Each structure stands twice: as C-alpha cells, then as structure tokens.
Amino acid sequence: xxxxxxxxxxxxxxxxxxxxxxxxxxxxxxxxxxxxxxxxxxxxxxxxxxxxxxxxxxxxxxxxxxxxxxxxxxxxxxxxxxxxxxxxxxxxxxxxxxxxxxxxxxxxxxxxxxxxxxxxxxxxxxxxxxxxxxxxxxxxxxxxxxxxxxxxxxxxxxxxxxxxxxxxxxxxxxxxxxxxxxxxxxxxxxxxxxxxxxxxxxxxxxxxxxxxxxxxxxxxxxxxxxxxxxxxxxxxxxxxxxxxxxxxxxxxxxxxxxxxxxxxxxxxxxxxxxxxxxxxxxxxxxxxxxxxxxxxxxxxxxxxxxxxxxxxxxxxxxxxxxxxxxxxxxxxxxxxxxxxxxxxxxxxxxxxxxxxxxxxxxxx
DNA sequence: TATACGTGGAT
DNA sequence: TATCCAAGTAT
Numbered sequence: 001x002x003x004x005x006x007x008x009x010x011x012x013x014x015x016x017x018x019x020x021x022x023x024x025x026x027x028x029x030x031x032x033x034x035x036x037x038x039x040x041x042x043x044x045x046x047x048x049x050x051x052x053x054x055x056x057x058x059x060x061x062x063x064x065x066x067x068x069x070x071x072x073x074x075x076x077x078x079x080x081x082x083x084x085x086x087x088x089x090x091x092x093x094x095x096x097x098x099x100x101x102x103x104x105x106x107x108x109x110x111x112x113x114x115x116x117x118x119x120x121x122x123x124x125x126x127x128x129x130x131x132x133x134x135x136x137x138x139x140x141x142x143x144x145x146x147x148x149x150x151x152x153x154x155x156x157x158x159x160x161x162x163x164x165x166x167x168x169x170x171x172x173x174x175x176x177x178x179x180x181x182x183x184x185x186x187x188x189x190x191x192x193x194x195x196x197x198x199x200x201x202x203x204x205x206x207x208x209x210x211x212x213x214x215x216x217x218x219x220x221x222x223x224x225x226x227x228x229x230x231x232x233x234x235x236x237x238x239x240x241x242x243x244x245x246x247x248x249x250x251x252x253x254x255x256x257x258x259x260x261x262x263x264x265x266x267x268x269x270x271x272x273x274x275x276x277x278x279x280x281x282x283x284x285x286x287x288x289x290x291x292x293x294x295x296x297x298x299x300x301x302x303x304x305x306x307x308x309x310x311x312x313x314x315x316x317x318x319x320x321x322x323x324x325x326x327x328x329x330x331x332x333x334x335x336x337x338x339x340x341x342x343x344x345x346x347x348x349x350x351x352x353x354x355x356x357x358x359x360x361x362x363x364x
Numbered sequence: 365t366a367t368a369c370g371t372g373g374a375t
Numbered sequence: 376t377a378t379c380c381a382a383g384t385a386t
Contacts, residue, residue, distance in 0.1 A: 096370030
C-alpha cells in the first residue's frame with residue numbers, strides 16, 4: 001500500500017467534534033447506573049422518566065436509594081398514579097425540590113388519563129406533561145425512544161461552552177448552547193449520544209480540573225488548545241439570599257407524640273409536614289418569638305433550647321430558634337395540627353430542615 | 365428575563 | 376470556611 005492510500009484511510013484531521021468519537025468513547029467508558037439499560041438493551045420509559053425527574057439538580061449518588069425505593073414501591077406508572085399524593089410526598093421527603101414530587105404524581109396520572117398508561121414517544125406530548133420541561137422531554141425522548149433530541153443539562157452546557165469557547169454567559173447562552181449541542185447529533189443512537197454527552201461532562205469535562213487528556217474531543221476543543229477551559233462556561237453573577245430567622249416549636253405530649261401540621265399548598269416546602277413555627281423573616285425579633293407559639297387549653301412552659309438550627313435553601317440561609325414544650329396526655333391539638341408518634345417520624349413527609357429541628361429538640 | 369424552589373457533597 | 380454546583384421547571 002502506497003503512502004497516498006494510507007493517508008486516505010487515516011482519520012482526517014478534524015476541526016469540529018465528531019459524534020462518532022464520543023460514541024466510541026461511551027462504548028468503552030459508559031457508567032453503570034441503576035436506571036440505565038444494559039448495553040444494547042432497551043430502557044423502560046417509566047424508569048427513564050422517574051430517574052430524570054429525580055436527577056434534576058440532584059446528584060447521582062443522592063438519587064440512587066430514592067430511585068430504588070420508588071421503583072420497588074411503584075413498579076409501573078399505573079401504580080404510581082394510583083397512589084395517594086401524600087404517600088409520594090412521604091417517600092420523596094429529604095430529596096428536595098418538592099414541586100417535583102407533586103408534578104411526578106400529576107404526571108403519572110396524566111400519562112394514565114391522556115395516554116392510556118403509556119409514555120408518548122413524542123417530544124411535544126412529553127413536554128406537555130407536568131414537571132417535564134425542555135431538558136426532560138429531550139432526555140426521555142432520546143433515551144427511551146431514540147427520538148432525535150439532545151437533552152442540554154449542566155454537563156452538556158459545560159462541554160459545549162468549552163468546545164466552542166462560548167463567551168456569552170449562562171443562563172442567557174442556553175439557546176445558543178442547545179443549538180451547538182443539537183448540531184452535533186448523529187443520525188443514529190440518539191439515546192446513547194445523550195447519555196454519552198452527560199457522562200463526558202460528569203466524568204471527564206468536570207467543573208474543576210477536567211481530565212482533558214482522556215477526552216475524545218480534546219483535539220478539537222477550542223479552550224483546551226488555549227488552556228483556559230476551566231473558565232467556562234461563563235456565568236452571570238448571582239446574588240446571594242439574605243439571612244432569615246424564625247422560631248420553631250416542638251411540643252411533646254406525654255404519650256410520646258409530637259405536634260405536626262401541614263405547610264400551605266403553595267410556596268416553599270408546599271404541602272410538606274412541619275412543626276408549628278413563626279414566619280421566616282429578615283428582622284425576626286426573639287422577644288416576640290413566643291407570639292407564634294401554638295396555644296392549648298393548658299399553659300405551656302416553653303424551654304428555649306441552646307443553639308439554633310441552621311439551614312441553607314437555594315435562595316436564602318435560615319436560622320431557627322427552637323422551643324420545647326410539654327403538654328399532658330389527652331391534650332387536644334390546635335386547629336390544623338395533629339399528634340404524630342415520635343417513633344413514626346421517619347415515615348412523615350418532613351423536609352430536612354424540619355428533621356434538623358426535631359433532632360435538635362429530641363436527640364438530647 | 366428573573367426568581368422561587370432543597371439538599372448534600374466536593375474542593 | 377466559603378463557594379460551587381448537581382441529568383431543571385414553573386411562573
């Protein structure tokens with residue numbers, strides 16, 4: 001074979017990312033995940049959808065046990081749709097972003113009612129379901145049905161922004177990044193391509209110290225060539241939330257129960273369970289804290305516990321002062337409240353901030 | 365377009 | 376310790 005023929009068989013020097021290189025990398029290095037079909041096997045749309053909802057803004061490690069719990073408890077979308085919302089919220093407790101749980105339940109019911117219990121193999125129909133947005137419709141569509149779509153998550157944004165040195169900051173750059181990512185979509189293996197893209201971002205093209213030497217696209221990466229890959233993606237500065245304060249009241253009844261209530265239907269931690277407390281404000285006055293205490297027929301002697309419970313929400317940090325009180329057996333709960341067994345708290349729909357409060361009061 | 369919406373782990 | 380950020384969506 002002469003030199004000219006050898007040259008023509010050699011891979012041409014690429015100037016732009018070749019999806020085939022990413023797929024070849026994926027075939028060797030794909031992660032094994034509970035919701036991911038084995039190589040060559042077909043993914044269950046219900047399992048893909050469930051995992052994608054849980055994975056929104058949530059790490060793979062955190063999702064693992066919740067995913068297994070949900071799939072065991074509700075193996076099909078029909079089973080999930082038939083469950084009471086409260087059961088779903090209790091199972092979701094601790095995972096955060098509780099609107100996801102409410103939408104998960106609503107979506108399951110919509111799939112049963114609108115689509116006969118079968119997830120639609122259609123991007124627009126998926127996108128129309130509760131809790132399914134641009135990302136998730138593309139993820140379920142590509143992974144479960146091999147529809148030609150690219151789910152653009154934080155991983156993909158990072159990879160694309162580095163490959164092409166996208167100067168526009170996020171989140172304004174989202175449409176441009178989606179365009180760039182979608183332009184790379186190969187004619188086949190959409191689902192593998194989507195998962196490969198995300199795997200690459202999660203394991204190689206990491207936020208800090210990316211392993212560029214192991215990247216299948218290292219030779220076509222604009223920022224890699226310049227050495228400023230860690231400066232991407234560009235991001236608009238975000239303002240930090242202001243500290244808020246509040247009081248929480250842990251009321252123990254002598255028969256081993258604690259007073260709980262449900263949070264309002266909308267807003268922060270909507271429809272989740274909590275102990276009674278004050279509003280959470282910037283200018284909370286410790287002297288008036290007891291104004292927010294629940295009232296009973298008997299007078300309660302409140303014990304202000306030492307220390308406080310600190311918790312950080314996405315948009316503000318919270319410091320709660322905890323008060324402990326005791327009431328006699330037979331005391332009636334105030335309106336909206338109920339007495340819950342202390343040894344059954346694990347099964348309540350308590351967000352973690354409330355678990356911290358209860359732990360602060362009871363683990364002593 | 366900007367903001368509300370949880371939590372935990374990595375650096 | 377402080378900051379970032381993780382398979383985003385709804386409004």
